Amino acid sequence: MQYIGSIDQGTTSTRFIIFDKQGNMISVGQKEHAQIYPQAGWVEHDATEIWQNTQEVIGLALGKVNLSPHDLAAVGITNQRETTVIWNKHTGEPYYNALVWQDTRVGNTVAELEASRGANCFREKTGLPLATYFSGLKIKWLLDNVEGLREAAQNGEAIFGNMDTYVIWNLTGGTDGGIHVTDVTNASRTQLMNLHTMQWDDEILAILDIPKQILPEIRSSSEVYAEAKGLLVGVPVAGDLGDQQAALVGQTCFAAGEAKNTYGTGCFMLLNTGTTPTPSTHGLLTTVAYQFGKEPVHYALEGSVAITGALVQWLRDNLGIIEKSSDIEDLAKSVEDNGGCYFVPAFSGLYAPYWKADARGIIAGLTRYVNKGHIARAALEATAFQTLEVLESMEKDAKIEISSLRVDGGMVVNEMLMQFQSDMLDVPVVCPAMIETTALGAAYAAGLAVGYWQDLNDLKQNWGVAHTWKPDMPAEQREKLYHYWKKAVTRSFEWEE
Ligand SMILES: Nc1ncnc2c1ncn2[C@@H]1O[C@H](COP(=O)(O)OP(=O)(O)O)[C@@H](O)[C@H]1O
């Protein structure tokens, strides 16, 4: 069999990509799904629409190049992490829309737990601070607020999953024998898994009042979980990685000290820290990077930034100052600099390194001089400033110096942003030839499990550089920009009461 399939279930769209042994993209199908905003701070997805789209994009990608499931050696799954769905295992129907990772409705619970137990009460066990971001509190909200759900959970009818689990359950037959599994990377984002044992943690489950029987079985990221039914009938389902971990694998960052930053809806920098978890004292997350079969678990430090590309979408959809995302570059280039304007996109509070659920977005430094070009520029610069903050934390936590940064994701086509990023970090920014690293990482996990690729050296050979941006900004200018950014950030704090 010549190819490997990869389902990339992202925040804004679902893709199915077919790769060959050299990691080239043979075909792709992609479809966006609805973003549902029932009220300020709430973000939902219709999980059934996502499964429908998954099937459509599989059909689309296979159809374009006239391939059938027989041509695929295995399929891997990668997904937006933390997004939470609970469904009925007899009917397949979700009890409620999926609560998306960006959703802030559990803010009050975060505040209560912070007051009673401290912001870092689960950090030692899970690597994560209290935040609205992770799945555990979202599960609790659903159990507490959806009528009849707690009973259904207790009697074993209702089951929970992140989007990997939901897609794999459906892909392997759904109500007709679908398997209920997740992998160590996704489980590490629920705030319910103990990082040291790779098991669900009974004490945290008791504190949050979550019945263990709704949780999936935790497996490695690369093994044959089951065979697919339906559209991919007979294909081994053999890889499962959270999307940011998948990008780390797709970028072949297998050695401790290697890092990547993915620029999509949000920005997520992951640094491979090897086989022992590195605690963070500078606002990062300790998380699982991957586990290939029976090999030891690898860990990562992660800097998660909630809003980067999403801010570009917001300028397009909510302000209408651009028609399509790519227009932002020309608009930003219509001015010489940011005109003193700084945009802190704390739309879901601030994630790394601040973890402030009560922060909200602000545009600072406005004068009559500022025009939409400056706003566009400030929006792009916000991505680079937030990345610099994360990189600084990373260097402190891991006690290393990062000498160059591998990048990927939908925003890296923006030349201006990448140059500014290199200027702000003062290190080269390196983009690989294949920027669909997320889907590629899941393909790698699946391909390793079935022997399509033999080992990590096979994968490393597929990685090549497409472009490098080198720093080219005087230190004084860089420091001044960063100083004003930091000042703007403090103005966004403690807005929500
Ligand atoms: N030329 C561009 N400049 C800046 N941002 C862009 C550009 N093109 C796309 N984007 C942004 O990139 C994001 C899409 O990237 P992608 O990696 O597909 O995201 P995700 O996986 O989170 O859905 C969108 O938020 C979009 O606004």
Ligand SMILES: O=P(O)(O)OC[C@H](O)CO
């Ligand atoms: O879907 P993406 O690429 O925006 O990634 C979302 C992250 O997994 C959220 O933790």
